[in-house]
Amino acid sequence: MKSLYSVAEIRSIEHALAATLPAGTLMRRAGEAATSAARDMLAGHKVLVLAGPGNNGSDALEVAANLAGPDTDAQADVTVLYFPGAAAPSVETAQALARARASKAHFAGTLPLGRDWSLIVDGLFGIGLERPLAGAMRALVDSINELGRPVLALDVPSGLDADTGAVIGPDGVAIRATRTITFIGDKPGLHTFEGRDYAGQVQLAPLGIDPGQRPPAGACLNEPALFSLHLAPRRQNSHKGSFGDVAVIGGAKGMAGAPLLAARGALFCGAGRVFVAAIDPLTAVDFAQPEIMMRDAQEFDSGDGTLVIGPGMGDSVIAMRVLFKALEGTAPLVIDADALNLIAASPDLQGRLAQRAAPAILTPHPLEAARLLGVTSSVVQGDRLAAARELASRLNAVVVLKGSGSVIANASGAVVINPTGNAGLATAGSGDVLAGICGSLLAQGWEAWEAALGAVWVHGAAADRLVAHGSGPIGLTAGELPLAARAVLNALAR
Numbered sequence: 001m002k003s004l005y006s007v008a009e010i011r012s013i014e015h016a017l018a019a020t021l022p023a024g025t026l027m028r029r030a031g032e033a034a035t036s037a038a039r040d041m042l043a044g045h046k047v048l049v050l051a052g053p054g055n056n057g058s059d060a061l062e063v064a065a066n067l068a069g070p071d072t073d074a075q076a077d078v079t080v081l082y083f084p085g086a087a088a089p090s091v092e093t094a095q096a097l098a099r100a101r102a103s104k105a106h107f108a109g110t111l112p113l114g115r116d117w118s119l120i121v122d123g124l125f126g127i128g129l130e131r132p133l134a135g136a137m138r139a140l141v142d143s144i145n146e147l148g149r150p151v152l153a154l155d156v157p158s159g160l161d162a163d164t165g166a167v168i169g170p171d172g173v174a175i176r177a178t179r180t181i182t183f184i185g186d187k188p189g190l191h192t193f194e195g196r197d198y199a200g201q202v203q204l205a206p207l208g209i210d211p212g213q214r215p216p217a218g219a220c221l222n223e224p225a226l227f228s229l230h231l232a233p234r235r236q237n238s239h240k241g242s243f244g245d246v247a248v249i250g251g252a253k254g255m256a257g258a259p260l261l262a263a264r265g266a267l268f269c270g271a272g273r274v275f276v277a278a279i280d281p282l283t284a285v286d287f288a289q290p291e292i293m294m295r296d297a298q299e300f301d302s303g304d305g306t307l308v309i310g311p312g313m314g315d316s317v318i319a320m321r322v323l324f325k326a327l328e329g330t331a332p333l334v335i336d337a338d339a340l341n342l343i344a345a346s347p348d349l350q351g352r353l354a355q356r357a358a359p360a361i362l363t364p365h366p367l368e369a370a371r372l373l374g375v376t377s378s379v380v381q382g383d384r385l386a387a388a389r390e391l392a393s394r395l396n397a398v399v400v401l402k403g404s405g406s407v408i409a410n411a412s413g414a415v416v417i418n419p420t421g422n423a424g425l426a427t428a429g430s431g432d433v434l435a436g437i438c439g440s441l442l443a444q445g446w447e448a449w450e451a452a453l454g455a456v457w458v459h460g461a462a463a464d465r466l467v468a469h470g471s472g473p474i475g476l477t478a479g480e481l482p483l484a485a486r487a488v489l490n491a492l493a494r
C-alpha cells in the first residue's frame, strides 16, 4: 500500500526513531538521498541551494556539502543562500552548517543575479511551516518561481501544507518544484489540490526505515491493488444479464447530453444494459449510441438495477419527485450533480440518504461538496481529506470529492487520494462519464468502495492514455473518455 502520512504521524514516527538512532542520523540520510536525487536531475554544474532556519534547511546544507565536495569527484559549483533562525542552531544543524562551510560551496548574502542555475535545491521550509511566507522570504520564493529553472524540493515545496496540498495562506506563496524528494513517508498534500502542481514528480526516500517500523497511515494513494479483487477476465458462459443494468436519471430541457455521457461511461465499462431515463424525454433513440435505451423518468421503473441520478437533472418538481423515489427505493445509487444540490437544500433528503441500507456513491465537485456541508468551497479545498471524510460519515456513503487528486472517503473513515488523471479532465461532461463508470462497476457487482476507487482510477487513467496519444490535455473532450476507459479497464482485467 502506498501510505500517505500526515505531519502529526511523521512527527510521531520521528519521535519514536529518535530514541533508537544516533542524533543526526536521519538528517544525514535525508541529505544523502537528496544529493543523489539532485545529481540525477543535474545537467550542468551551477547549483543554488536555499537553506532555511529549521531542519529542512539543515537537510539542504547537507546536500550543499555533498554536492560541493571536497570529498566527491563529481563536484558541482554550489552557491548557498542560508537563513539562520533567531535561536541558536541545534547540534545537528551546527554540524551540517560546518560541513557546508568546510566544502567548496560559496555562501551568498542575497539571491545572486543571473538565471543560469542548472538546479535549485529548495530547503527553505518543510513540515514545520505553519504560517504564510512574508516579506523577504515571500519575495525570494516569487523570484525563484520566475526563474523557471529545475527545482528539487526537499520533503515538501516550501510554502505548501503537507497535509492538505493548500499553499499556506491567506494569499500565500510556495516554491514550484520540478521534483520533490519526501522523507520517511509520502504525504497527502503532495498529491491533491495545489500539491500536484507545486510538488512535480514525487519521490519517496524512506531513510532506511522499513515499512514494518511505521504505524498504519491515515490515508493512501489509489492503485489497482485496492480494487483488484473485482478485476477478472469474463467467463465465456455469460450473458448481458450477468453484468447488471444501469439507468441514468437526468436530462432536463437543454441538458440531454449529460445523461448520455454518463450512459456511455456505463456502457463502455461493461454494464449489461444501459438506460437513460430523461426528465425531459427528447428522443426515442440515441443514434450515436443505439445500445442505450431511452425512457421517460416519470414512468421508469428501474427494478433492481443501479441508478446514476443527477446528470443534467435540473431542480424541477419532477426532478425532486424522481430523486425522492430513488432515495426511497433499494437500488444502489450513484448521486451526482443536480441531485447533490437538491439533497444539499433538503435536510429531509439528507436524512433519508443517511438512513439507506443500499450502497451509495456521491461524486461532488468542491462546490457541490461545500453546499452539502454548508460551508464555502474554499473551506472544502482548504482540507479536502477532512471534507470528504466528513461528508462520507454524515451521509453514510462513499464520497468521491473531485478535483486535482480526487479524494475518495467512506463512512468508516478510510481516505484514498487518486493519482491518475490530468488537467484534460477539467472539461464539461467529464464528471458525468465518471458517474456512469461508478454505476457500471456497481451494477457489475463491485462493492461501493471498490467501485468508487476503480472508477476514479480508470477515469483518470483514460485521460492519461488520451494525453499520451496526443488527444489532450488541451481540448480533450468528455466524449472521448468512455472508449479510453474501456481500454484501461480491459488492460487491468487482463
Ligand SMILES: NC(=O)C1=CN([C@@H]2O[C@H](COP(=O)(O)OP(=O)(O)OC[C@H]3O[C@@H](n4cnc5c(N)ncnc54)[C@H](OP(=O)(O)O)[C@@H]3O)[C@@H](O)[C@H]2O)[C@@H](O)CC1
Pocket (backbone or CB within 6 Å): 010, 011, 014, 026, 027, 028, 030, 052, 053, 054, 055, 056, 057, 059, 085, 124, 125, 126, 127, 128, 129, 130, 131, 132, 133, 134, 137, 154, 155, 156, 183, 184
Ligand atoms: N521528520 C523527520 O524525522 C525528519 C525531518 N527532516 C527535515 O526536517 C524538516 C522539519 O524541520 P522543522 O521541524 O525544523 O521545520 P522546518 O520546515 O524546517 O521549518 C521550521 C522553521 O521555519 C521557521 N518558520 C516557520 N514559518 C516561517 C515563516 N512563515 N517565515 C519564516 N520562518 C518560518 C520556524 O521558526 P519559528 O516558527 O520558530 O519562528 C523554524 O525555524 C522536514 O521537513 C525535513 O526536511 C529530515 O532531516 C529527516 C528527518
Ligand SMILES: [K+]
Pocket (backbone or CB within 6 Å): 056, 122, 123, 124, 125, 126, 153, 154, 155, 156, 157, 158
Ligand atoms: K522545502
